[in-house]
Amino acid sequence: MNESYMRQNVIHLEQFYASRLGQAARDMVERRLCNLWPDLAGCDVLGYGYSWPYLSSYSAQAKRIVLAMPGEQGAIAQRSRRGVIACLTEDDLLPFADGSFDHVFVAHGIEETSDLPSLLRELWRVTRPEGRIVILASNRAGLWARSDATPFGAGRPFSRTQLRAALTTAGFMPTVWSGALFVPPARRLSQPSTVRGFETFGETVWPGFSGLVLVEALKRLYAETSGVKSRLVMRPSFGAAPIRKPAANRNCE
Secondary structure (H helix, E strand, C coil): CCCCCCCCCHHHHHHHHHCHHHHHHHHHHHHHHHHHCCCCECCEEEEEECCHHHHHHHCCCECEEEEEEECCCCCCCCEECCEECEEEEECCECCCCCCCEEEEEEECCCCCCCCHHHHHHHHHHHEEEEEEEEEEEEECCCCHHHCCCCHHHCCCCECHHHHHHHHHHHCEEEEEEEEECCCCCCHHHCCHHHHHHHHHHHHHHCHHHCCEEEEEEEECCCCCCCCCCCCCCCCCCCCCCCCCCCCCCCCCC
16 A cells, blocks of 8 residues: 655755755765766766755756756756756656666665555666666655655665665666665754765664665666566567766666
8 A cells, every 4th residue: 555745845855955964865875876976978977856965066968958847845946068867756646658768776765655566667767778867765664764854754765675676676777776864864964074984883883773874776688576486488479568077987788
């Protein structure tokens, strides 16, 4: 049975990322994202939820960035050299053709959706074969999911096991996991030097208790969904079924 959550207003999200605590969150997540996606030159990129704080650093190199924002959240008319790049969408009906994007990034997108399976199926549909998706979500074991002082305390948090099961069911194959925000969600602790100290300590001592969890997954056309038993196929079946210097580039196919 699907749970119903009220999505946060886009103005609230914008105000959070303009705050010192929001900037600390963005910097720590961006550090992890740059390790996963060091260079998106020539790529078509979709951001779902409220993703611009994390994708803005790619605007000069990506071929195209599109921001899809849930209707209940609202949208801000973000602009790039291509004009307005934001649009309002429904979770289960994204206005894009099949296989439109090389990379998909989701932030503030899954915690408050009332139909996670439908959303992930739509994201799978618009991702190109062998394309990559990164989901940023509140960690069930972390402190940020328990605080009303940040947007990450809204909706439902996730464990790695829950995210893995949801992605696998949708046809994605999780490949890389990372955590961010080991610092408690308190403004007085959001100084850059303090945040870096907490991050270094958390990564080495208690990696499972990060405030946020990031997972990168691949779209595999042959990925087996959960609950389907493997069997030997004897004959083919054709039925329907912070600024970093860029490292080695994963070219878009």
